[in-house]
Amino acid sequence: MPQIQSPLPGTFYNRANPESEPFKKTGDTVSATDTIGLIEVMKTFIEIKADVEGVFVEYAAKDGDPVAAGQVLAELEG
Amino acid sequence: MAIQRLLIANRGEIAVRIIRATNELGITSIQVYSEADKEMLAVRLADEAVCIGKPHAKDSYLNIENVIKAAIEAKADAVHPGYGFLSESAEFARAVVEAGMTYVGPSADTIERMGDKVSARQTAEAAGVPIVPGSKGRIGTIDDAAVVAGKIGYPIMIKASAGGGGRGIRIANDEAELRTLAPQAQSEAEAAFGDGGLYMERSIQAPRHIEVQIVGDGKRAVHFFERECSLQRRRQKVWEEAGAECLDDATRKHLCETAVALAESVNYVGAGTVEYLYDDATNEFYFIEMNTRIQVEHPISEMVTNTDLVQEMILVAGGAELSVSQDDITKTGHAIEVRINAEDPHMQFLPFPGLVTKLKAPQGDGVRFDHFLYEGYQIPPFYDSLVGKLIVHGKDRADAIRKMALALTDLEIEGLKTTIPLHVALAKDAGVQSGDFHTQWLEPWLEAGNLTKGAAS
Numbered sequence: 416m417p418q419i420q421s422p423l424p425g426t427f428y429n430r431a432n433p434e435s436e437p438f439k440k441t442g443d444t445v446s447a448t449d450t451i452g453l454i455e456v457m458k459t460f461i462e463i464k465a466d467v468e469g470v471f472v473e474y475a476a477k478d479g480d481p482v483a484a485g486q487v488l489a490e491l492e493g
Numbered sequence: 494m495a496i497q498r499l500l501i502a503n504r505g506e507i508a509v510r511i512i513r514a515t516n517e518l519g520i521t522s523i524q525v526y527s528e529a530d531k532e533m534l535a536v537r538l539a540d541e542a543v544c545i546g547k548p549h550a551k552d553s554y555l556n557i558e559n560v561i562k563a564a565i566e567a568k569a570d571a572v573h574p575g576y577g578f579l580s581e582s583a584e585f586a587r588a589v590v591e592a593g594m595t596y597v598g599p600s601a602d603t604i605e606r607m608g609d610k611v612s613a614r615q616t617a618e619a620a621g622v623p624i625v626p627g628s629k630g631r632i633g634t635i636d637d638a639a640v641v642a643g644k645i646g647y648p649i650m651i652k653a654s655a656g657g658g659g660r661g662i663r664i665a666n667d668e669a670e671l672r673t674l675a676p677q678a679q680s681e682a683e684a685a686f687g688d689g690g691l692y693m694e695r696s697i698q699a700p701r702h703i704e705v706q707i708v709g710d711g712k713r714a715v716h717f718f719e720r721e722c723s724l725q726r727r728r729q730k731v732w733e734e735a736g737a738e739c740l741d742d743a744t745r746k747h748l749c750e751t752a753v754a755l756a757e758s759v760n761y762v763g764a765g766t767v768e769y770l771y772d773d774a775t776n777e778f779y780f781i782e783m784n785t786r787i788q789v790e791h792p793i794s795e796m797v798t799n800t801d802l803v804q805e806m807i808l809v810a811g812g813a814e815l816s817v818s819q820d821d822i823t824k825t826g827h828a829i830e831v832r833i834n835a836e837d838p839h840m841q842f843l844p845f846p847g848l849v850t851k852l853k854a855p856q857g858d859g860v861r862f863d864h865f866l867y868e869g870y871q872i873p874p875f876y877d878s879l880v881g882k883l884i885v886h887g888k889d890r891a892d893a894i895r896k897m898a899l900a901l902t903d904l905e906i907e908g909l910k911t912t913i914p915l916h917v918a919l920a921k922d923a924g925v926q927s928g929d930f931h932t933q934w935l936e937p938w939l940e941a942g943n944l945t946k947g948a949a950s
Contacts, residue, residue: 457844
């Protein structure tokens with residue numbers, strides 16, 4: 416099962432801003448260049464690209480969670 | 494009453510700096526920390542430490558209730574806010590005083606008055622400080638904005654009344670642009686500050702940023718001369734100097750005196766900075782804003798005036814009179830500070846919160862490194878990227894630049910990317926060496942690839 420990991424430590428967000436919907440929901444098709452979340456690191460927001468393809472299963476990290484580098488953010492089905 | 498137990502409501506290098514001052518004053522230091530900051534240097538150095546909540550600043554360093562509760566439980570008699578976080582929150586200053594403690598800084602009313610751009614401008618004008626031609630007060634509608642802009646002249650800068658940190662600022666070159674940009678600035682201000690109030694002023698092209706360090710005791714204020722902080726990226730200061738060589742003596746004297754007049758007009762208590770734009774072409778300066786706290790770049794003023802500003806602000810907060818008169822304060826030589834950020838300057842300044850595997854600080858006469866690092870320290874990703882400040886004091890500007898170049902080669906921080914290569918390149922640059930720069934200088938310099946060229950040579 417493909418996983419999307421955080422490339423760096425920070426705070427994970429699964430949506431572009433608090434009012435919008437999550438980038439992905441269960442059953443969505445994911446391509447490698449899709450943005451699946453944001454990591455806030457030292458007051459800078461960095462877009463997290465899927466880098467893998469598949470069907471979106473779920474976010475493994477919650478919106479607003481502190482995450483470590485290498486931590487799984489989302490799970491896909493290959 | 495003199496302060497005996499000081500709670501430090503901040504983190505990072507400024508917390509370390511405040512602890513150094515409390516040690517020298519014989520005051521007990523109580524350091525707050527978030528769950529992500531248990532291992533930070535200030536916690537290790539302080540006499541006491543108390544956890545104030547979860548890693549995110551809103552749950553810890555920005556949480557007034559948690560900080561006040563910690564201060565009461567630790568039996569603190571005073572609170573130092575540092576810079577950033579709650580340092581310019583009138584609500585926080587008020588809560589500290591209402592809880593029966595001393596706030597190391599001006600009164601909540603002064604913070605409020607100088608924190609609102611419109612009332613700050615009115616206060617400055619009343620104290621005789623030159624201000625940029627602009628709107629009299631808040632702008633109501635976009636049509637009002639267009640009328641006012643027509644009178645002031647384009648290009649015009651649109652700013653959030655409650656703003657700070659460059660957010661909510663737009664520059665319009667004509668009325669059509671104004672009508673597009675003003676609503677954007679309004680919604681950005683509303684989102685960032687919960688207050689969509691706008692005001693406008695004439696945009697000065699390519700100005701320098703010059704600021705004056707002041708300290709007041711409520712009756713009297715003195716200045717510690719000026720700093721030039723024109724080298725900025727995304728409105729963040731990168732390289733700062735004391736003093737500003739571009740000023741002639743008469744202009745410097747006038748500039749510093751207006752800062753003192755403004756501070757005295759509000760019975761200012763504590764350390765503060767009055768910021769100005771300076772226009773080389775006309776030799777005119779204009780008030781931008783007053784920061785009612787100690788600033789990141791205070792060490793360069795300390796170096797050229799041989800003063801401990803953090804001790805002085807703690808003493809006046811405790812009720813002491815200023816320890817110096819204006820005549821006692823003299824300026825010797827030239828000082829430069831560079832900000833060492835945990836960012837990769839070769840990768841669009843991508844933050845890099847790494848693990849410090851090696852640290853070697855430069856030594857020598859007139860060299861100072863204010864920081865919060867130690868070998869084995871993991872920098873948390875939740876806060877600002879500033880990890881240290883390298884400060885040098887030379888006999889003149891050329892000597893200070895030479896010293897900075899040397900100190901930078903002696904500074905070794907391994908395990909993370911830092912902005913050291915940027916400063917190495919700046920110290921070598923002919924434009925920096927000649928002092929021929931302004932606030933719009935650094936970003937085009939970076940875009941032109943000067944950093945990469947510097948690294949190759």
